[in-house]
Each structure stands twice: as structure tokens, then as C-alpha cells.
Amino acid sequence: MLETTVQPGTNIVTLDYHGGLTVEDEQRMRQVLDEVLRNHDSVRMLAVIGPVDVSAVEPKAVWMDLKAAGYLKRADRLAVVSDGAWVSKLAEWTAELAHVSVRTFPADQRTSALAWITQP
Structure with a gap:
């Protein structure tokens, strides 16, 4: 599952991934990133990666994820x-x-990661 959230009023997007990955997960992520980029010149991302269940990953979702790498140009x-x-x-x-x-x-330093991406 990929949960995509935005810190209100900022360009900070959290991508919280664990388990499987679906096309719907990817579509939601793209919608969130597109909305942030409509309102800001760039995006800052916090990617939290937990255990992955490869058997629950949809092949089309992987393809969509690879194509989403273009968002990194604006990160x-x-x-x-x-x-x-x-x-x-x-x-x-x-x-x-x-x-x-x-x-x-490391997984236990999520707060430090968020602090780092919010620095000017």
C-alpha cells in the first residue's frame, strides 16, 4: 500500500509505502504530486519504505512507478x-x-528526516 499525503500549505509530500502496490495507489500519488506542483515550483518528498510484499505488487503499478520518476526533476x-x-x-x-x-x-529517525527536508 502506498499512502500519499501533503503537509497542508507546504510542498512536502509523504509517501508511506509498505506491503503491496496497486495502480490505484500510483494514481493517487500522481494526483497529489500534480496538485502540489500546481501550487509550488517544487516538491520535497519524505519516502517511508517498510516491508515489501512482492506478491501483492501489480506489474502495471511498477511500470507507473518507474514512469513517475519524472517528478524527481521538480524535487x-x-x-x-x-x-x-x-x-x-x-x-x-x-x-x-x-x-x-x-x-x-533509519526507520526510527522519521522525525529527523522530516526536519531535514523542511530546512531552507
Whole structure:
């Protein structure tokens, strides 16, 4: 499940992902990001990645997620919160490929991650 929320009045979007991933999850994420980008020049993202259930991931949703990487062009910062080593490596690649400021945090440091993305 991918839950996408916005801190009211800001360009800060939280992507809270755990379990599976559906097309509907991806569509909601895109709607939220589009709305934020209509009101702001950029977006700051807090991605919280929990355990993934690969058997509950829809292939079309993965494709949509890959295509959503274009949103990173308008991202100021991306804070990634997870205990998964693979997530940290993916965050490194994202920083290099998308030229966005990315920082990873352990799962118990969500508050620190949010503080980092809210800094000017």
C-alpha cells in the first residue's frame, strides 16, 4: 500500500509505502504530486519504505512507478526512511541519476528526516 499525503500549505509530500502496490495507489500519488506542483515550483518528498510484499505488487503499478520518476526533476529534496539496505542503494542511484539531494535515515529517525527536508 502506498499512502500519499501533503503537509497542508507546504510542498512536502509523504509517501508511506509498505506491503503491496496497486495502480490505484500510483494514481493517487500522481494526483497529489500534480496538485502540489500546481501550487509550488517544487516538491520535497519524505519516502517511508517498510516491508515489501512482492506478491501483492501489480506489474502495471511498477511500470507507473518507474514512469513517475519524472517528478524527481521538480524535487528539491528526498528523504528516504527505511531499514532496508536495498532502499539505501536505490536512494544513492536516485541521487546520481536525478540530480536531486537525497538523504537516507533509519526507520526510527522519521522525525529527523522530516526536519531535514523542511530546512531552507
